[in-house]
Amino acid sequence: MSPTEAAEAGEAVRFAVLGPVGCEDGQGRPVRLGGPRHREVVARLLVARRRVVPVDRLVADLWEEPPPGAVGAVRTFVAEVRRAVEPGRRPRAPSRLLATEGPGYVLRPGPGAVDAWRFEAEVARAAALAPAEAAPVLDAALATWRGPAYADFPAAPWASADRARLTELRLHAVERRADALIRSGAAREAVWDLDAHVAEHPWREDGWQLLATALHRSGRQGDALTVLRRARQVLADQLGADPGPGLARLEREVLLQADHPEAVAPVTGDEVWSRAAAAYEGAVPARSPARLEATAGLLRELAVTGAGGLGAARQHRAAAVAAAERTGDAELAARVIGVYDVPAVWSRVDDADAARAVVKAAERVLARLPGDAPETVRARLLASVAVESRGDALAEGAVERAAAPPAREPWRRRAAQAAAEAEAAARRLHDAALLAFALNGTFLQSFSRCGLAARRDAVGAELVELARAHGLVGPEVLGRLIRVQALAGLGDLAGADLQATAVDRLADRYERPLARVFTTWYRALRTTLADPSDPAAAETAYAEAVALLAGCGMPGFATGLPALTRLAPVVRSGALPEPEPFTGADWGPYAPWVRPLLLLGADRPDEAREALRTAPRPPHDHMAEAMWCLLARAAARTGEPRVAARAAAELAPARGRQAGAASGLLAFGPVAGYLAEAGAVGGA
Incomplete structure (x- = not known):
């Protein structure tokens, strides 16, 4: 077996602690770990959650009175377990699963390779689902229990805290499942x-x-x-x-x-x-236009109930808009489009085709509205255009390459103008709900360049103040999430913490489960920023955040993020990504800007240089700053002056910040470092 195959086999190994401690290989076959002491070593390392456990700590935990030769015995147990879980590893080849590190050992299974960790992730995922969807998820999670946690070691002090925590979480899951059944x-x-x-x-x-x-x-x-x-x-x-x-x-x-x-x-x-x-x-008669308006209002409420509701609302909204247009009543169509003021906190749309269809419909309806149509109807259409046109959703043809000078992009100007007009109308009309919708558009159009976190924080602060004065729950959640992202980008972690805590309270009180997806990701970022010397803690926090993506119903947000979290520590270290750990990674929409670095890591500089020359400029969204940093580093390493110069110019307004932190998700290290790298090649 090659080293690559051995690593893949190690990653496929799964461990069980919800009951007797056990292990199985990638084909589901039992792996014989050895005797009770071998299993106890495995369980003790799993309790550490991918952190190093010193040998003397293992000795103290395994024996009340360690016998002579206890250290040697532990090393023997580890060696035998290592052979069992990585049978194809070559002699003296480093272990990727059960590693010797510093003064001890660390066991690094994948995030989903331990039944207790999967159980925790599924319980957390269920919290973001509607009751009818949550019940079967909790059912399956509870079915992973085969007995008391760490059943082999009921009296072991090292297991007591984790056993108590998991037992309490199980009881909580039993009650949440029952509650979900009752509610559904x-x-x-x-x-x-x-x-x-x-x-x-x-x-x-x-x-x-x-x-x-x-x-x-x-x-x-x-x-x-x-x-x-x-x-x-x-x-x-x-x-x-x-x-x-x-x-x-x-x-x-x-x-x-x-x-x-x-x-x-x-x-x-x-x-x-x-x-x-x-x-x-x-x-209400079957063909009454009132049904269309009522449906549109219902879809707005459905979208904030969780992943299932958001996906269904997105699907049915397009049909409602098309049906409203077919009536020939421009004001009715305008109301059906404009009522969908669902808060949008992420600057990449989930379905670009659907967004484009809504914007085109809104533009057609705007052109047909009678002159005496209420100003609020027109303003809501403009706000819809601004919100749905975020990022490059409305790009007309291919965007320019990163190696080229900035180009004029008419669709971005139209969207920014729509946001400004909607906001001005809302202020004239003193309409709080309309202003909240318009400010959402203003926020989503505030990614025209890097370094605008302070401007977004001001928008978020106004949204919070407006929402609290008028009892608008959705806009308050939105405003606080905007502030979480912006304050993280500005380096004010204490302020971001306060906003994230407030979001969680609102999410619990008003059943806004998707908000916790963003606060969980922020806390993973915070773990990285607060203590860069503890990568294991950050890895655990990101594993929890990634686990929420599968059921969040936001593909524009979720796709590609898991791979980026694995790339981030490599990039922060200044190293190039080695090919093997990223084989098969799904980079989603970020592939064009990651690819040059991957090619450099694979020692293919000519291909990396060509990938740089043909890469499009990053979209105007939350991740633009991070993607420009990737391009800056690749340009510096390949000596590509045009991309380096463009990247330096784009990143200059964010000098002094942590690259990407304003996304509220991840950070690639100080922007100043990337500017220095790019400047050395691009002449900045």
């Missing part, structure tokens, strides 16, 4: 598991409340009351405590429903929804 109208399915849950963990009030709610929603008021009274008795007997306010309130509601069923409103939002939808269906 499947309360009966939740009853049996909850009954077993409270029997095993009678001190958990959330479990009792969920069980009583599930029974109540299933039409079993008597059983719900019995459970609530049982909960009261158990809590009093075992904890000497009265039920909390949630249980007490639920008991009052169930009693009221049992005594006066005719006086109580429907007990679930689902019932209210169903009845209102039926009433609307009966009251």
Whole structure:
């Protein structure tokens, strides 16, 4: 087996700690780790989460009173485990999976190669999903448990903290799954598991409340009351405590429903929804234009419910816009387009074709609007154009090459003008919701050059102030996320932390799960910036952030990011990326600017030089600064003066900043270093 094949085999190894400690290879076959001490070494290294564990720490953890030769025994255990998990590794070749590093050992499985880590990632992903989507995800996550965590070592002190944390997370997942079933109208399915849950963990009030709610929603008021009274008795007997306010309130509601069923409103939002939808269906004629407007408003609400809702809203919005245009009523079409003021925090669209279709429709409708049309209708159309035209979504033909002087780009001027006109109209009209929408467009058009983080922070601050004054939840979340990104770019991590915490509170309170995707990524970036000397901590934080991408429903944001997080530490170190670790990496939209460095790392300078000469200039978006840095380094290493000069000119306004930090995602190191490299070749 070649070294490459051995590395790939090592990365395919999977470990299990949710139950007895175990291991299997890439084909799912059990790997014999050895005796109990071998498995304990593996488990202890997994608890360290890809951090180095010194040999003396391992000795102290494995034996209460270490015997003579304990250090040698540990080294033997490690060597034998290494042979088991990397059977094809050549003698004396460095291990990529179980490595000797400094004073000890480190086990580096992939982010998804440990059942406990996958479980944590899936529970976090479920938090960003609608209830009907979250329940099966939590089901599958809970199915990974085969017994108590680290079951082989129930008394080991080194496992106690992680075992307690994982056990608590499992109990939380059981309750969140039940809550998801109840919220999605499947309360009966939740009853049996909850009954077993409270029997095993009678001190958990959330479990009792969920069980009583599930029974109540299933039409079993008597059983719900019995459970609530049982909960009261158990809590009093075992904890000497009265039920909390949630249980007490639920008991009052169930009693009221049992005594006066005719006086109580429907007990679930689902019932209210169903009845209102039926009433609307009966009251509004099938072909009424009012249905189009109502649909557009519903899609706006659907888009903020989570990944599934966002994807569905994006798909159905295009159909609603097309249907509105076909009516021939320009004002109706304008309202259908303009009502979709869903906050947009990322400057690359998820579906360029859909964005282009919306903008073209908006431009056609603007041309057909009667002169006496309300100014707010026209302004909302302009704001829609500004928001959907972000980045290079509306590019007319190929953009110029990075080696060429900056070109005039009419589509960017039109989008910027639309943003300015929408904002001016909103201020004249003193319309808070319209101004919030227009400021979203202004923000997305503020990526015309590098170094504009301060300007974006001002937009974010105004959005927050406006939203708090008028009770606008979506714009407040947007404004704070803008500030998280901008303050990270300005180096104000304390300020960014405050904004991220506020976003998380709003996301929890108002069920805006996608907001946590951005705050999780910011915290991974913060880990890198706060302590560059701890790459293992950053790697763990990014693994958590990457795990949220699969279900986020934002391909314009997610595609290519995992590979960039792996490239970032290489770039920050000043090294060229070696080919092997990036074989098969999906660079997504960032491929043209990464490719020259990859070719240099593969010792193919002529191809790298040609890739530089033909590379387009980076889009005007969150990642432009980072991509210009990649081009600057490749140009410096190949001696390509035109790209170096252009990159230096583009990056100059961001001198003194961390390259890419204003994305709120990752950083490539000080911009000044890239300017120096490019200047030495480009003459700046």
